[in-house]
Amino acid sequence: MMGVRGVVVLMVALVAMFVVACGGDDEVATSVPVEPTATVQVAAEPEATAVPATEVPADVEPVSTVAVVPTEKPVATVAPVATKAPVATVEPVEAFDESRFSDVEGIVDPTNFGWPRSIETSEGVITLDAPPTRIHSLSLGHSEILAALVDFDRLTAVYSFFVDEEQSNIAKLSASATMIGFDPEEVVALEPEVIVASRFTNADTVALMKGAGIPVARTSLENSALGNVPNILLMGYMIGAEAEAIALADELEARMQFISDVLASDESPRVLSVSKWTSAFAAGSGTTEGGIIEQAGGINAAADSGIEGHQQVSIESIAAVNPDVIIVPQPLDGANAFIEELTSSPALAQVPAVKNGEIYYVPPRYHTTLSHWNVRGIERLASLLFPSHFSGVTFEDFEHWSEK
Amino acid sequence: MASEMSLHNGSERVSTGSGVLRRLLLGGLILSGLTLLTAIVAASVGPFTVPFTHTATTLLDLIGIGESTAKPTEQAIIQSIRLPRIFLAFIVGAALGISGGIMQGLFRNSMADPGIIGVSSGGATGAVVAIASGAATVSTFFLPVFAFIGSAAAMAVVFLIASVGGRFSMATLLLGGIAVSSFLGAITTATIILTDDLNVQRQIIFWIAGGFDTARWESVQIAAPIIVVGALITIFVARDLNLLLVSEDEARSLGVRVALVRNTLLISASLITGAAVAFSGIIAFVGLVVPHVVRLIAGADHRVLLPLSALGGGLFLLVADTAARIVLSPAELRVGVLTAMIGAPFFIFLLLRSKARLL
Numbered sequence: 001m002m003g004v005r006g007v008v009v010l011m012v013a014l015v016a017m018f019v020v021a022c023g024g025d026d027e028v029a030t031s032v033p034v035e036p037t038a039t040v041q042v043a044a045e046p047e048a049t050a051v052p053a054t055e056v057p058a059d060v061e062p063v064s065t066v067a068v069v070p071t072e073k074p075v076a077t078v079a080p081v082a083t084k085a086p087v088a089t090v091e092p093v094e095a096f097d098e099s100r101f102s103d104v105e106g107i108v109d110p111t112n113f114g115w116p117r118s119i120e121t122s123e124g125v126i127t128l129d130a131p132p133t134r135i136h137s138l139s140l141g142h143s144e145i146l147a148a149l150v151d152f153d154r155l156t157a158v159y160s161f162f163v164d165e166e167q168s169n170i171a172k173l174s175a176s177a178t179m180i181g182f183d184p185e186e187v188v189a190l191e192p193e194v195i196v197a198s199r200f201t202n203a204d205t206v207a208l209m210k211g212a213g214i215p216v217a218r219t220s221l222e223n224s225a226l227g228n229v230p231n232i233l234l235m236g237y238m239i240g241a242e243a244e245a246i247a248l249a250d251e252l253e254a255r256m257q258f259i260s261d262v263l264a265s266d267e268s269p270r271v272l273s274v275s276k277w278t279s280a281f282a283a284g285s286g287t288t289e290g291g292i293i294e295q296a297g298g299i300n301a302a303a304d305s306g307i308e309g310h311q312q313v314s315i316e317s318i319a320a321v322n323p324d325v326i327i328v329p330q331p332l333d334g335a336n337a338f339i340e341e342l343t344s345s346p347a348l349a350q351v352p353a354v355k356n357g358e359i360y361y362v363p364p365r366y367h368t369t370l371s372h373w374n375v376r377g378i379e380r381l382a383s384l385l386f387p388s389h390f391s392g393v394t395f396e397d398f399e400h401w402s403e404k
Numbered sequence: 405m406a407s408e409m410s411l412h413n414g415s416e417r418v419s420t421g422s423g424v425l426r427r428l429l430l431g432g433l434i435l436s437g438l439t440l441l442t443a444i445v446a447a448s449v450g451p452f453t454v455p456f457t458h459t460a461t462t463l464l465d466l467i468g469i470g471e472s473t474a475k476p477t478e479q480a481i482i483q484s485i486r487l488p489r490i491f492l493a494f495i496v497g498a499a500l501g502i503s504g505g506i507m508q509g510l511f512r513n514s515m516a517d518p519g520i521i522g523v524s525s526g527g528a529t530g531a532v533v534a535i536a537s538g539a540a541t542v543s544t545f546f547l548p549v550f551a552f553i554g555s556a557a558a559m560a561v562v563f564l565i566a567s568v569g570g571r572f573s574m575a576t577l578l579l580g581g582i583a584v585s586s587f588l589g590a591i592t593t594a595t596i597i598l599t600d601d602l603n604v605q606r607q608i609i610f611w612i613a614g615g616f617d618t619a620r621w622e623s624v625q626i627a628a629p630i631i632v633v634g635a636l637i638t639i640f641v642a643r644d645l646n647l648l649l650v651s652e653d654e655a656r657s658l659g660v661r662v663a664l665v666r667n668t669l670l671i672s673a674s675l676i677t678g679a680a681v682a683f684s685g686i687i688a689f690v691g692l693v694v695p696h697v698v699r700l701i702a703g704a705d706h707r708v709l710l711p712l713s714a715l716g717g718g719l720f721l722l723v724a725d726t727a728a729r730i731v732l733s734p735a736e737l738r739v740g741v742l743t744a745m746i747g748a749p750f751f752i753f754l755l756l757r758s759k760a761r762l763l
Binding site: 305334 | 732
């Protein structure tokens with residue numbers, strides 16, 4: 001009898017763990033590889049207006065009329081109408097604007113750019129004597145940011161889900177890296193000079209690492225693209241990649257400004273982000289997907305209907321939310337089946353998104369991570385929602401940052 | 405195997421035929437009426453607002469009275485989303501209620517639930533196999549089919565264990581059920597932890613948590629015959645179960661074919677539980693709580709207890725699912741979570757009451 005109830009209790013606990021993980025994002029918690037929120041990949045074409053993204057091959061980039069080469073410096077201000085999205089150069093910069101770090105929370109002495117240097121996070125102050133060459137990240141989002149700032153071989157190891165191309169933006173880089181499981185002992189054995197954890201990392205895991213004498217920096221990952229700029233700068237400072245961090249932050253800010261300028265005067269469509277994992281789950285307020293919708297010029301229809309975080313919804317709930325556009329950020333197989341279910345449901349026939357064919361598959365790796373890659377989700381969604389504004393505009397991935 | 409808690413058996417209240425009939429009719433009428441009322445409410449409420457008159461005319465239209473005034477979308481929501489969910493919740497609740505009553509009676513243990521001999525764990529393992537192997541994505545019916553096969557296989561294994569040596573032992577059946585449940589639970593947990601595919605993890609976890617949000621008429625059409633036939637069989641031998649609870653020897657002396665009755669009840673209860681689990685996932689505490697409540701109100705005669713546990717279980721789960729649909733509207737709460745939140749405190753109450761009696 002206890003066995004049966006034990007199983008039930010365990011499963012309820014697992015559900016609770018998962019819900020918590022959904023509310024956050026990428027993360028290696030305790031021993032279970034709980035990823036942020038979603039899991040999928042591939043993208044809808046910016047040019048597409050009413051064609052389900054299922055028709056879009058996963059690896060096909062948006063059709064561009066203007067080639068964009070990552071040779072430009074970040075552009076501070078972008079004209080509202082553009083044919084080229086701003087992209088930063090990846091060339092190492094010798095000097096950098098030290099003032100960019102003056103207001104970054106966590107830098108103990110913003111005037112000190114020599115070594116040793118200290119940072120303070122929720123795990124206390126850590127001091128590094130030299131630029132760390134062996135960095136271990138416990139979260140996918142941090143790893144994606146680190147991959148943009150330093151050579152990937154400075155990261156000691158990756159986790160299995162890092163190589164999943166539907167979920168990870170560093171899948172190719174991770175494929176040839178050392179892969180470990182979720183035993184803290186494996187992390188300690190790598191002898192990292194510093195460990196990066198996120199707010200979702202299990203406290204026991206962090207305690208074990210600290211107990212082994214390894215400095216741990218726990219920095220937050222935010223749901224908004226611009227919200228991660230201080231985090232990028234802090235990590236850049238911590239590992240001695242200040243110039244790269246500034247350049248990445250500049251590019252991120254410029255690209256967001258570009259979107260913002262283009263969309264300045266438009267009415268906002270109500271967009272519902274929903275995925276189906278046996279049951280359907282909508283992304284409400286406080287979610288990465290919701291943040292992407294709002295930053296792409298839409299209204300998060302789930303949040304607008306009172307849904308907080310990731311919540312289970314039914315077909316009837318979707319009818320009640322009545323969105324103008326539905327996006328499905330989950331793996332392609334599941335997304336196709338779910339889109340088919342949505343389009344064939346008589347209960348949704350009068351919902352604008354269904355009636356007008358505005359249901360799209362979007363690449364989960366842009367919508368469910370917590371890093372600068374969210375900007376790609378924003379750009380592509382903005383292109384979907386406002387195709388006329390972005391006609392002839394193409395956006396670069398952030399691959400150029402990790403192909404150093 | 406002796407229970408720590410006393411369980412009234414059929415001999416404690418010697419009921420006359422008319423007494424049984426009176427309690428059965430009265431209880432049946434009350435529960436049926438409440439179920440009908442709840443079903444109407446459940447069909448009327450939800451995240452999508454449908455005027456009550458539209459719901460009422462749609463329901464009447466379905467039984468051939470008048471014509472629906474609802475808009476097409478409203479009709480679609482009532483007919484293709486709410487009604488199948490209402491029916492499925494009711495029959496699953498009925499299955500769990502009656503199975504719980506049988507298991508508690510057979511094991512003379514008020515802590516017994518429908519999954520006591522590994523049926524629920526077997527269903528979960530079957531579902532895990534369907535999801536992890538990708539079969540669940542091929543057809544929407546592979547998952548419940550695998551789950552049902554898992555339930556039946558688990559039951560068969562436990563029966564084999566209990567029958568080893570040619571002598572069937574209820575004590576071995578119980579312990580075997582615990583062992584098999586633990587083993588299968590470990591497989592399920594290991595699959596969740598070890599799989600590299602987070603999508604698989606999510607599907608397994610959400611399926612196990614139980615719910616009716618994917619209910620369709622096809623689900624009802626498959627589950628209902630199994631559950632109804634199984635329930636009728638168990639009710640048919642309910643009188644023999646009463647005699648069995650007095651003592652097996654006494655039952656034998658009164659002409660009861662003990663092994664046949666016991667095995668019929670065990671297999672029927674397990675199969676209808678398996679059918680319920682296959683279409684709803686694991687929904688905790690319905691099979692534990694409902695028979696207790698019915699026993700407190702209507703007595704321990706299984707001729708009354710089993711039918712009313714079926715009706716009561718259906719009603720309880722229908723209420724719970726309706727609440728799960730509207731309490732966070734437009735979001736939903738998983739019904740398994742809600743029944744556990746109600747059932748767990750009741751379970752603790754039983755434990756405490758049992759302990760108090762022993763002191």
